[in-house]
Amino acid sequence: MIWEMKKIYYRGYQRVLNTALNLMTYPIPELLTGAGSVIKLPSEIKKRNCNNILIVTDKILYDLGLLNSLTDELKKQNIEFSIFNGVNPNPTIQNVEDALKLYKKDNCSCVIGFGGGSSMDCAKVVAARVTNNKTVSQMRGNFKLKKKTAPLYLVPTTAGTGSETTVAAVIVDPTIHEKFAICDFKVVPKVAVIDANLMLGLPKHITSTTGMDALTHAVEAYIGKSRTKKTDENAEKCVKIVFDSLEKVYEDGSNIKLREEMGMAAFYGGVAFTRAFVGYVHAIAHTLGGLYGIPHGLANAIILPYMLEYFGSSIYDRLAKLAVITDIGSENESNEELSKKFINKIWEMNRNMNIPDGFKEIKEEDVILIAKTAIKEGNPGYPVPKIMTLDECITIVRKLMR
Ligand SMILES: [Fe+2]
Structure with a gap:
């Protein structure tokens, strides 16, 4: 009986949430597609008045030189950038904090997440931390962000997570061995780049x-x-x-x-x-x-x-x-x-x-x-x-x- 009541409650909760979501418009990022399209990203960013970028990625992609076409183009267009390449395969709260520290130290004003879901999710939360006066743990759950994130751009290098268009970022809290999601419309990027050239070496x-x-x-x-x-x-x-x-x-x-x-x-x-x-x-x-x-x-x-x-x-x-x-x-x-x-x-x-x-x-x-x-x-x-x-x-x- 208690279980039946619980099920009724769960379905009721889901129906209410669904009705509310029906009233909302889900943002979809502007897309840059096609092989080699990542080099179009710097001008898109420049257009939006950001001249100092934090790129959030992982060590493997960095060492492979996968960022080179992007960074060469940034240099060509005189756009400053810093690279945080310390994202773990399962991104942690500490990864976010370390990247945020670099963002502040180098006076960045927007974020590119470059990599698999881990780097993109980490970048989403870094961008959220820049503007929201909350810890990562306090952002856990649905719609906890009060302010727009720092301008965010995502470049997937795997074909799977879809993080470049989702409202979610998944972060690990190693102290409690738990993965948790931060869900908010505000973490959908302005522009996403789907460049198959970056996926060739997977x-x-x-x-x-x-x-x-x-x-x-x-x-x-x-x-x-x-x-x-x-x-x-x-x-x-x-x-x-x-x-x-x-x-x-x-x-x-x-x-x-x-x-x-x-x-x-x-x-x-x-x-x-x-x-x-x-x-x-x-x-x-x-x-x-x-x-x-x-x-x-x-x-x-x-x-x-x-x-x-x-x-x-x-x-x-x-x-x-x-x-x-x-x-x-x-x-x-x-x-x-x-x-x-x-x-x-x-x-x-x-x-x-x-x-x-x-x-x-x-x-x-x-x-x-x-x-x-x-x-x-x-x-x-x-x-x-x-x-x-x-x-x-x-x-x-x-x-x-x-
Ligand atoms: Fe998934």
């Missing part, structure tokens, strides 16, 4: 797992209860591209056309989930990331098919539609059959891209903690198709153990 395992992250965004948005016509359209575009192109680009990373397609797939997935939310796949993935440092895309890729199987008949119609759109089934098959085909396609993609089907890291003594943390993130915030109990989540976490 190693295979990053190509596959970030691509599966994009797929997870689209699928969780598509099966959730806060979906809209627009989020459905974007999710469908994303799923179609990922099914068509991800395995190919995994095999042929130098194919610029496929890289471009995947860059756009990630963007479409981002547009879908920033309004329609993610779900329990992300809740468990964030928990595993916070606890063991498991990369986000890898965690999602592994968890996604298990969670879709758990949702069962509650999402047959949704997955069936995706199966038809992606040509892995036809309309004369039953929804159940099509849904199974869709899930099988994900298992198959994971196998073909050498993604395992479970996690060696999960320890028996952590199972309940993982389930509790994931449930806390998921309920009531995520408008999932079926609300999961703690016991059901424990069963799924056990299935994920290797």
